[in-house]
Amino acid sequence: MALIVHKYGGTSMGSTERIRNVAKRVAKWARAGHQMVVVPSAMSGETNRLLGLAKELTPQKTENAYYRELDMLAATGEQASSALLAIALQAEGIESVSYAGWQVAVKTNSAFTKARIESIDDQRVRADLAAGKVVVITGFQGVDEDFNITTLGRGGSDTSAVAVAAALKAEECLIYTDVDGVYTTDPRVEPEARRLTTVSFEEMLEMASLGSKVLQIRSVEFAGKYKVKLRVLSSFTPWDIDLQEEATSGTLITFEEDEKMEQAVVSGIAFNRDEAKISLVNVPDRPGIAYQILGAVAEANIEVDMIIQNMSKDGHTDFSFTVNRNEYAKAVDLLKSKVLPALGAKDVVGDTKICKVSIVGIGMRSHVGVAAKMFRCLSEEGINIQMISTSEIKTSVVIDEKYMELAVRALHKVFDLDQVKA
Numbered sequence: 001m002a003l004i005v006h007k008y009g010g011t012s013m014g015s016t017e018r019i020r021n022v023a024k025r026v027a028k029w030a031r032a033g034h035q036m037v038v039v040p041s042a043m044s045g046e047t048n049r050l051l052g053l054a055k056e057l058t059p060q061k062t063e064n065a066y067y068r069e070l071d072m073l074a075a076t077g078e079q080a081s082s083a084l085l086a087i088a089l090q091a092e093g094i095e096s097v098s099y100a101g102w103q104v105a106v107k108t109n110s111a112f113t114k115a116r117i118e119s120i121d122d123q124r125v126r127a128d129l130a131a132g133k134v135v136v137i138t139g140f141q142g143v144d145e146d147f148n149i150t151t152l153g154r155g156g157s158d159t160s161a162v163a164v165a166a167a168l169k170a171e172e173c174l175i176y177t178d179v180d181g182v183y184t185t186d187p188r189v190e191p192e193a194r195r196l197t198t199v200s201f202e203e204m205l206e207m208a209s210l211g212s213k214v215l216q217i218r219s220v221e222f223a224g225k226y227k228v229k230l231r232v233l234s235s236f237t238p239w240d241i242d243l244q245e246e247a248t249s250g251t252l253i254t255f256e257e258d259e260k261m262e263q264a265v266v267s268g269i270a271f272n273r274d275e276a277k278i279s280l281v282n283v284p285d286r287p288g289i290a291y292q293i294l295g296a297v298a299e300a301n302i303e304v305d306m307i308i309q310n311m312s313k314d315g316h317t318d319f320s321f322t323v324n325r326n327e328y329a330k331a332v333d334l335l336k337s338k339v340l341p342a343l344g345a346k347d348v349v350g351d352t353k354i355c356k357v358s359i360v361g362i363g364m365r366s367h368v369g370v371a372a373k374m375f376r377c378l379s380e381e382g383i384n385i386q387m388i389s390t391s392e393i394k395t396s397v398v399i400d401e402k403y404m405e406l407a408v409r410a411l412h413k414v415f416d417l418d419q420v421k422a
Helices: 016-031 046-057 063-091 123-130 156-168 201-209 217-226 243-247 289-299 325-343 362-366 370-380 401-414
Strands: 003-008 035-040 096-099 106-108 117-120 134-137 141-143 149-151 172-177 198-200 230-234 251-254 268-272 275-284 304-309 316-324 347-351 354-360 387-391 394-400
Touching (some): 035 063, 035 156, 046 063, 063 096, 063 149, 106 156, 123 156, 141 156, 156 217, 201 251, 201 354, 268 401, 275 325, 289 304, 289 325, 304 387, 325 347, 394 401
Parallel strands (some): 003 172, 035 134, 198 251
Antiparallel strands (some): 106 117, 141 149, 230 251, 275 316, 387 394
8 A cells, every 4th residue: 555644733633532533543544554654733722832931931032042942842842742643543553653853853954943854864764664653753843963953933744744755755645634625715704715626736835825824835845846745634524434535535736737627717815914014215226225125134034025116216216025924023123223224225114904815826827817807806895905916827915904804705706716616
């Protein structure tokens, strides 16, 4: 039979009863003859609890000094859930063993709290699989060249699972979560949202980058690079559901556009509330300005999303970009203390009450007027567009946060995403 990787999110591991159900589900796959590797997240809320304790002990605005220790602390959440799952599997009569990331080893760079996987040593895991054991590996973490424990950032367990699947050349990586697949948009915002049976890798990558919480973007990037077959499905179906039915449920993320895929100009509406806009006012308009601004931001390990530069007037311009809302204060402080004086710009202003709404679809490649249709829809709803970004298969806009749900529902309807496709 096949080598399969299962990944379970924090909600799926949220109590001993849920862990027991995960163990029964994994045991079902193992008894069917599959070699099984499982990557669990920490129990729901545990990482926040641990980091909350650290925050009580650290002076404000000095958390950076403790990044190494924060990784050491946060990594214990996954270690606990992995050990508990291995115990539950053994109670089910399944031989199993749990490993922390450093024991495998999952080797990363040294960017604490945002580490990137560089390699995985699969020798130990393959030996256990050959011996008939289920192997449980902590998600979210690894070890750098100096043997420091590192973490991969929020949602990093998805990346861990895909990376493990790639290293082991697994047949498939199943991502079990609290939803039963990828939807045309968040059903909590638009009740008419539909579950997609298939979605292309490119569309999933765009949706993940644009704020969809189903999969972490780096996990999708990893899957694309190493051609890991992914399926998103629910861990809250009965554990004893028929194996064949379970193996074909949820949403399959494919790497080729085939005739069986749902053909639509737009496949989904993504949105992100966690955006903040920063503008440098009256910046000298000369070569190298963008690098001076964004280079400093990049050196501070702050990710920039959308960028816009206004037309030059009297040798000056306004330069705007968006960052994650959690990094807004850090970015503004950096710009005011270092970049603004060096450039001689007038001011740094910001807005934390914005959001990003995007349409995504591989059909946009071959259809004209899609962006215009989006803009007309928003105009008819009285929604002003502050920034625009496009790629071959997506169009994104920044709008006032208070209009986000209205925009999502209107766009979902105008692109017929509420209609069941034949």
